[in-house]
Amino acid sequence: MAAVVPSLELVDRVCAGEINAIARLLTRAEAGSAECRPALDEIYRRAGRAHVVGITGVPGSGKSTLVARLAREIRASGRKVAIVAIDPSSPFTGGSILGDRIRMNDLAGDPGIFVRSMATRGALGGLARGTLEAVDILDAAGFDMVIVETVGVGQDEVDIVRASHTTVVMSAPGLGDDIQAIKAGVLEIADIHVVSKCDRPDANKTLIDLKAMLIMGLALARVPGWKVPVLATSSARGEGVAELFDAIVRHRAALEAEGGIDMRRRMIAERRLLKAAEGIIADRFEQHRGGRIADLLGNVMGRQTSPYAAAVELLNEIGMED
């Protein structure tokens, strides 16, 4: 049996772009193994060059197809691209029900493209810690663009924008009321809007509605010098992908030109610091589950202590020891 390579020894190989090392470290990061923590810290310090693009939207909007086409467009420009596809999975089993791995098969064989499906691990939040660390790993490995693709609407999307330089929100005609985009609360997080399936006759209404909402100011002008575009795509006709790629590149340039990139980096750093702190608390909760936490839980269940008061006790007693 081969000895297990310590994660820290994988770092140089990851940074040299070795696919096997990348895959192994991704797996360890996703598993949340403590052993790989120093390696991930080092990876983080070496990362920071990639353009991180979050792509999100309601189920059925055709994200996976568009992401595959976009990846080809990115490759055609000479850039290396990695895709992290978030696979919502059971919060109870931790296992992924439906892998999106297969659909990306047509991209296989090109070493300049790397695709990874990940479970969301609901227990720790929509975008689990492993996702952000997967982005670091692929960034450090030299991919020029890292695309994070999620299905679902809601909190996950907010977490994406807080970890991406450029956020693309997809809408589609015929998915019920167009208002669902607003309802989902994702309109404002878009740097770029995409309306898919624009070969359909009802797509124009979706385009017009989105543009009207932008004019009404429902989307914040979050980046100085950047006017949020609404792009039409059609997978059936193969249209709009080049325009999307162009918009993504222009958005990054606008961020750089107007100093928006520092605001974005600060936002990402804040979010990640807070998420990491939450993760540490959750880990310590698990570690102490049998002891003092059992008493606290009993008091909360019995309504003698509120969750808040118990949390203060929890943090005071076990929060900081190590």
Add this chain to the structure above:
Amino acid sequence: MAAVVPSLELVDRVCAGEINAIARLLTRAEAGSAECRPALDEIYRRAGRAHVVGITGVPGSGKSTLVARLAREIRASGRKVAIVAIDPSSPFTGGSILGDRIRMNDLAGDPGIFVRSMATRGALGGLARGTLEAVDILDAAGFDMVIVETVGVGQDEVDIVRASHTTVVMSAPGLGDDIQAIKAGVLEIADIHVVSKCDRPDANKTLIDLKAMLIMGLALARVPGWKVPVLATSSARGEGVAELFDAIVRHRAALEAEGGIDMRRRMIAERRLLKAAEGIIADRFEQHRGGRIADLLGNVMGRQTSPYAAAVELLNEIGMED
């Protein structure tokens, strides 16, 4: 100008079912005011009698209509019912874009029904702390059933199931691929499945698919003695609401009979304890934003320190002081 009534003085009035006091404390809880913390602690200790029902599903499945009809059914049984409707709102403005308040107007005038729309406050997670505390307030105020309704799919739903005794997941025909329910990762959290719009010819396929997935074991048998039902409803025909109400009542009875209620209460207590701890960390982060945290953030932004290493420092330095 009238003096502001301290929150602690509202508690007795809330527990006596005084609508004005309930509304005021809800507003303060949603605002996250520190002043109302002791009041919320006391409310929590006095709560625990209500049957908390989470209702969730994809946008466009007709949740709001069904919830309104269900509320009437609950009232017809002699029970008092409160509804907490989660309104996804901008994570950036904190303001709600689209209020669902209006649609519930036809329930107005009955003191046995109370409806409250809340923003999700994305910054603190899908179901913000205020939501769980709103449930406590309405529980302590004597409502027999508290319904928490969310739009969106994903992490929010997981948070609901962890704060509800009974979770209802809605699907609808014609919302794209039926697989979206699986993709959203919410299938397994259902105690009761509802397929809406069953007047539509394509509804039968949705019903059959859901039942097949249950047989395949994709939904966990989480409650001893409870077989997850798949119910058909039609708002157009006014069908299925009585059956849904009956299933909700039977689910609670099954929880009580088989001891499942303690498992559920433990799960809720764990989740709330952890959420409260996360909230405290986030608050302290805000309090110290200008000081030590500015240095830490600078190091994270500059890639000298990983978010994890910075979080350990953060927790050690500022986590526990008070």
